[in-house]
Amino acid sequence: MSKHSFPGHSQLTRAHKFSMAGVAALGAAALAVTLVPGHDTQAQAETVSAAPVAFTTDAGAQQIKDVHASVTDQQATASEKAKAAAAKLKAQQEAQAKAEAQKKADAEAKAKAEADAKAAKEREAQQAASRAAARKPVYANNLDGWIKQSLDIMKAKGIPGTYNGLYSNIMRESTGNPNAMNGWDVNAQNGTPSIGLLQVIQPTFNAYHVDGTSTNIYDPVANITAAANYAADKYGSIDNVNSAY
Structure with a gap:
C-alpha cells in the first residue's frame, strides 16, 4: 500500500479526480471574488463563468454504459441473426439432399420392381412351357x-x-x-x-x-x-x- 493512501478508502477513479478538480476550481474563483473589493455582481458572474469546469456526472457515465450496452446488444442480435440464417441454409440444403436421395431411392425401387416383374413373368412363361411339354403326350409310331x-x-x-x-x-x-x-x-x-x-x-x-x-x-x-x-x-x-x- 502507498504511504499516501488512507486506510479504509479505495483509490480515486479518474472521473472522481475530475469532479474534485472542478469543485476546487469553483471554490477558488468564489474566494477570489470575495477578497477583491470594488467588483460588482457582473464581474463576479464573469469570474465564475470564466472558471474552468472539468467533471463527469453519474448521468454521463450511465449514458456511456447505455451506449456500450446498446452496441453489445446489437452485436449479439447480428450474431444471432447470422447463426439463424446459417442454420436455415443448412436445413434447406439437408432437406434438398434428403429429397434427392429419396427420389433416387424411389427410382431404384421402381426399376427393381419392374425387373422383378419381368423376371417373374419370364419364369412363369418358362414354367408354363415346361408344364406344357410335360403334358404333351408322346405318341407311339404305329x-x-x-x-x-x-x-x-x-x-x-x-x-x-x-x-x-x-x-x-x-x-x-x-x-x-x-x-x-x-x-x-x-x-x-x-x-x-x-x-x-x-x-x-x-x-x-x-x-x-x-x-x-x-x-x-x-x-x-x-x-x-x-x-x-x-x-x-x-x-x-x-x-x-x-x-x-
Missing part, C-alpha cells in the same frame, strides 16, 4: 399312336370322329399300311390314285388338309386327319362311313 394323335388334332380343330370309326375305316381301306396305293380304280385311271391309310386322292387331301399336320399325303397323321375332315364335311363324321367314300 397305327394306335397315329390314330390317337390324329384324334387330339381333330378335337382341337372341332372335327368329329372316334377311335373306332377311324380304325374300322383304316382297316377296310389299307389294312393299316400308310404306303398303300390303289392303282386300278377309277381314281387311278383318272391319274389321281388313292393313297395312304384312308386312301385319299391328292386333290381331296389338298382341299381338306388340316393346319399343323404334314403336307405329305403319305404321312399317317396328316392322311387320317384330312380324310376325317373330308368325311365330316360330306357325311357328318368318319363314323358314318361304312364303305368307300
